[in-house]
Amino acid sequence: MGLERVTVGRNAFLFLLMGLLSSGYAQKEFVALFMENFSPDSGAYLILYLTTYDKAAVVNVSVSDPHFYQTVSIERNSTIPVTLDSQYMIYRNQISSKVVKVTSDADLSVFAFNTLNYTVDAGLVLPVEDLGTEYYIFTPGPGSYNQFAVANGASTTASVNITFTGSVDFDGQSYHPGDTFSVFLQPQQAIHFQTFSELTGTKVVSSTPVAVFSGNKCHYGPTTKCDFIFEQLEPVQNWGTSFVLFPLANNSKDIIDIVAALPDTIVNVNQTEYSLQPGSHVNFFLEKSAIVTASQPVMVSYLFQDRTYPGEYDPFLVIVPPIQLSRKYYKFVTEAFYDNYITIVSKATSDTGFYLDNKPLDQYMFTTNEINGFRSWEVSLGKVDGQHEVYHRYSAFIIYVYGLEVRVSYGYSMGQETKYPDEPVGPPVLNCLPHGGEFYLPLSLVTKAKLSVSDVHLEEPTCQGTLEGNFVVINVPFNRCGSKVLNEDEKIVHVNTVYGTVPGTEVHRIEIPLRCEMATNETFGFSFLPQVTDVVSQGQYLISLKLYQSEAFTDPITTFPYEVDLHGWLYVEFEVQSDDEGFQIFVENCKASPSLENTQENYNVIQQGCPVDSTLQMYQVPSPRMQRFSLHVFKFYNFGQVYLSCNIIVCRNETTPNRCTQGCLTGRHKREVYNSKVHLGSARLSQGPVVFQSGGEPLQNSQTPHTVPSSVLVAVIAVIAMLSGMALVIQKHYYKRKGRTDLENSL
Ligand SMILES: *[C@@H]1O[C@H](CO)[C@@H](O)[C@H](O)[C@H]1NC(C)=O
Ligand SMILES: *[C@@H]1O[C@H](CO)[C@@H](O)[C@H](O)[C@H]1NC(C)=O
Ligand SMILES: *[C@@H]1O[C@H](CO)[C@@H](O)[C@H](O)[C@H]1NC(C)=O
Ligand SMILES: *[C@@H]1O[C@H](CO)[C@@H](O)[C@H](O)[C@H]1NC(C)=O
Ligand SMILES: *[C@@H]1O[C@H](CO)[C@@H](O)[C@H](O)[C@H]1NC(C)=O
Ligand SMILES: *[C@@H]1O[C@H](CO)[C@@H](O)[C@H](O)[C@H]1NC(C)=O
Ligand SMILES: *[C@@H]1O[C@H](CO)[C@@H](O)[C@H](O)[C@H]1NC(C)=O
Ligand SMILES: *[C@@H]1O[C@H](CO)[C@@H](O)[C@H](O)[C@H]1NC(C)=O
DSSP, X not given: OOOOOOOOTHHHHHHHHHHHHTSOOOOOEXXXXXXXXXXXXXXXXXXXXXXXXXXXXXXXXXXXXTTEEEEEEEOTTOEEEEEEOGGGBOOSSOEXXXXXXXXXXXXXXXXXXXXXXXXEEEEEEOBGGGOEEEEEOOOOOSSSOEEEEXXXXXXXXXXXXEEOSSOEEETTEEEOTTOEEEEEEOTTOEEEEEESSOOTTOEEEEEEEEEEEEEEEEEOOSSOSOEEEEEEOOOGGGOEEEXXXXXXXXXXXEEEEEEEOSTTEEEEETTEEEEEOTTOEEEEEESSOEEEEEEEEEEEEEEEOOBOSSSOBOOEEEEOOOGGGOBSEEEEEEOTTSEEEEEEEESOSSSTTEEETTEEGGGSOEEEEEETTEEEEEEEEESOOEEEEEEESSOOEEEEEEEEETTEEEEEEESOOSSOSOOOOOOOEEEEETTEEEEEEEHHHHHHTTOOGGGEEOSSTTXXXXXXXXXXXXXXXXXXXXXXXXXXXXXXXXXXXXXEEOTTSSOEEEEEEEEEEEESSOOOOOOSSTTHHHHHHHOSEEEEEEEESSTTOOSBOOSSSEEXXXXXXXXXXXXXXXXXXXXXXXXXXXXXXXXXXXXXXXXEEEETTEEOSTTOEEEOOSSTTEEEEEEEOOOOTTOSEEEEEEEEEEEEGGGOSSHHHHOSOOHHHHHHHHHHOOSOEEEEEEEEEEEEESTTOOGXXXXXXXXXXXXXXXXXXXXXXXXXXXXXEEEEOOSOSOOEEOOBOOO
């Protein structure tokens, strides 16, 4: 029997994240190489970014010859760069002892940036647990300086056999396609090959796991003359059979290459079939998107082509992670020199649920793409330095990270590593939303109870959950599925229970009471200042306020500030945005003021539900979730604008009689109702400014000296734009962000 308490919202996200970060695979040792860039004396350098997770780490970075040794202490959740100069660069068909070893006492990720002015690429360095003994080389294109290197970071000698698919000169000897080269690599030794001939399909077999890096020292693209590209290759054991490809940065001519390892591998690209033999490959231009499946594991690479429009960008190389190996949480590193992007590829149906640096994805600029139920989001991060994290609660995804600048670019991918700080399992999470709750039950709790997803349900047994990733997701409507409403001190509570029931019995192996608590009559500080945007994106509850041009209430006003003739009328509508018909709304107080800050000079329009302004007129409404009224336009002496600020009470019809049904109250009654605590809560909304036209004069000609603070106007316009101009919908912290589950798991 366990008891867990969970809070909703951002805190739940952090809680979950900490939970996931506290367990982890060993990812403490790495083998890196400084691949030959433009030329050894050109001033190129290799930056290794060392990124920690939940634990601080002491990390040693060493090269045996020329000697390099640096120990760095890194705090938890931080990134520190270690830079090696060009004497550590390996080059031209040599064996050297320049293997860069990284050892850490806690989990780490390592990102390598091989940098020289106008020619850069980056790669993710694989942990030694992901190294293997069998590789196939990919080198992009003939006619340039193709290169690869094999590094032995272990403490024993490795016997390595390399069977070439191209011609290579090494140590005065020429090797031709089909020739095998055998070599013993001592600990910390690496062998490097460089040639004009294409080496894709070259096979590397080793007696013990080695690291293999590949690319081109001086790649010739459609317009670029000489660009450095590299990537660490995945051993055959980590290859996959299903891939989803989306173009990066709107390119339409990037080259996809697919290499096979086993005989008669059938590769299917968008329904076109290719049969591949070990080391043979097929390539194509990626115009839009493509689905690649293979009968046996393949390696898929993506060569980003240079272009001149809209930016002059260089090529970079990434390995495409198979979709099966995707995860739900990544840390990655960018450099501020570039316009940085991340492309997320996932089966998630919308951007909701993704968090990038703790912010929902919709707070970033992104473009999205879709093929066969898979989606990509290319998110612009801007010119930012350092570490980032991207997360989704239950949908796994892969990422590409890349940076573009004039004549330079870098790119790497993540998702293919098998050893990595653990996937999030986290505690159960309950989100309270306007229409109901959303409960995420870790699948592991269900399988541990020897139950299946269909055995999980609410009080009403037909209300079942669905499997999404590692979670069973159960929607908890407040008006169905056995949900009840309780009145507690100062809050209204919706309750239900999740059960895991042994089929055909009354035995519950899982029983988790759920509560969504709503504070009653909360006071909101709300105004049209820039923080409005925050409220809109974080809120859990929607109350809309619309202004109309006539009492037909069919002609909403969509432009603000709204100018009305002083002799006209203002038509106002409030509505709870929910399809739950059990909600009711009541405008309790409404007052007008010449500005949001000015609290002295105000005028009551509605007080305790009673009309105070003598022109105020209420209208019949189609639903109790709505309230409409009109009033004759007025203005304050010497002020051009009027702001309306209203106190809204939302109730449930289960609690009738309640504040919403009681209507206008005075003195004694008011106290009674206050004590009965039957309303659900209230929101204060401000709409405005409403700008008055005196005799049709334009605003700037009005005689009033008051000027509207520009931030107010900008915020109003921004909000309108965000909500597609339909209406001003204001999302409130209506539920007090206090969902709670009591996890009682009894057998
Ligand atoms: C890690 O640090 C970043 C800032 O670099 C912060 O945004 C994030 O919340 C931290 N993550 C955890 C799990 O502490
Ligand atoms: C780093 O080097 C120091 C000194 O050589 C050694 O004591 C320590 O164990 C090393 N740490 C790791 C994680 O290899
Ligand atoms: C590389 O560029 C930086 C900044 O633009 C400049 O300071 C530096 O001198 C350049 N280095 C070389 C080797 O050209
Ligand atoms: C490399 O080839 C040699 C000679 O054919 C063979 O003896 C050795 O076992 C091979 N090594 C590996 C790792 O396959
Ligand atoms: C891709 O195109 C979209 C829409 O035109 C644009 O907003 C985005 O910035 C482009 N992405 C890149 C990396 O150029
Ligand atoms: C694959 O199919 C998609 C959707 O039908 C299409 O947009 C894309 O261009 C195709 N890709 C290739 C490489 O044929
Ligand atoms: C709700 O709160 C407002 C502001 O604190 C107060 O004026 C009003 O009387 C309260 N209404 C009820 C019904 O408690
Ligand atoms: C509340 O409203 C819903 C939807 O109109 C209705 O089905 C239900 O019977 C009402 N409940 C009460 C107690 O009036």
